[in-house]
Amino acid sequence: EAQVTQNPRYLITVTGKKLTVTCSQNMNHEYMSWYRQDPGLGLRQIYYSMNVEVTDKGDVPEGYKVSRKEKRNFPLILESPSPNQTSLYFCASSPTGTGISPLHFGNGTRLTVT
Amino acid sequence: DAKTTQPTSMDCAEGRAANLPCNHSTISGNEYVYWYRQIHSQGPQYIIHGLKNNETNEMASLIITEDRKSSTLILPHATLRDTAVYYCIVRVAGNNAGNMLTFGGGTRLMVKP
Numbered sequence A: 001e002a003q004v005t006q007n008p009r010y011l012i013t014v015t016g017k018k019l020t021v022t023c024s025q026n027m028n029h030e031y032m033s034w035y036r037q038d039p040g041l042g043l044r045q046i047y048y049s050m051n052v053e054v055t056d057k058g059d060v061p062e063g064y065k066v067s068r069k070e071k072r073n074f075p076l077i078l079e080s081p082s083p084n085q086t087s088l089y090f091c092a093s094s095p096t097g098t099g100i101s102p103l104h105f106g107n108g109t110r111l112t113v114t
Numbered sequence B: 001d002a003k004t005t006q007p008t009s010m011d012c013a014e015g016r017a018a019n020l021p022c023n024h025s026t027i028s029g030n031e032y033v034y035w036y037r038q039i040h041s042q043g044p045q046y047i048i049h050g051l052k053n054n055e056t057n058e059m060a061s062l063i064i065t066e067d068r069k070s071s072t073l074i075l076p077h078a079t080l081r082d083t084a085v086y087y088c089i090v091r092v093a094g095n096n097a098g099n100m101l102t103f104g105g106g107t108r109l110m111v112k113p
Helices: none
Strands: A004-007 A010-013 A019-025 A031-038 A042-051 A054-057 A076-078 A087-094 A109-113 B009-013 B018-023 B031-038 B045-050 B061-064 B070-075 B084-092 B107-112
Touching: A004 A087, A010 A019, A019 A031, A019 A087, A019 A109, B009 B018, B018 B031, B018 B084, B018 B107, B031 B061, B045 B061, B045 B070, B070 B084
Parallel strands: A010 A109, B009 B107
Antiparallel strands: A004 A019, A019 A076, A031 A042, A031 A087, A042 A054, A087 A109, B018 B070, B031 B045, B031 B084, B061 B070, B084 B107
């Protein structure tokens, strides 16, 4: 089944403890992206990747890192999480980054930073 | 990208057609209209998209006005499982459209028995 898989689904951590949220897609998509969703603010893009080894900042990249060493995986790294990064995170992929193909989203990771 | 305006919420009776409007009066010629929905806190689900012609798939129909300044998503026979937040987005297509899709507030559709 074609899908975008995020892990973990739920994560509670403490301020400053490095964490990684994994994202994997099995559709051979070139484009991958991370979003965060907060009440009243909609979905905001954190980082995106047009292809392997090609990443760029979205609208809210501060406090996050990403890497794209292989096509299927696009992990989101929080080197020193803070409470304002408590949010619902979504990974998404698309065949290309041209904007004419729909995005496929994962089921989300709910992160709480205390 | 052009901004969109949608009603905050709508109700629809089960089995009836749900017609969700979207205004995108500043849309440019190379911008597509996309519709997604989000059920509770799940990942957004792609529904349909179009450029200027009306489109239909197994989920819904998309009607785009001739001037492209507005569109309507039609769910022909709404079910309780269609209760969700529906997002209308316009997005330019291009070789480096990396910053893809900005989701606004959407329309909260409540399908009632």
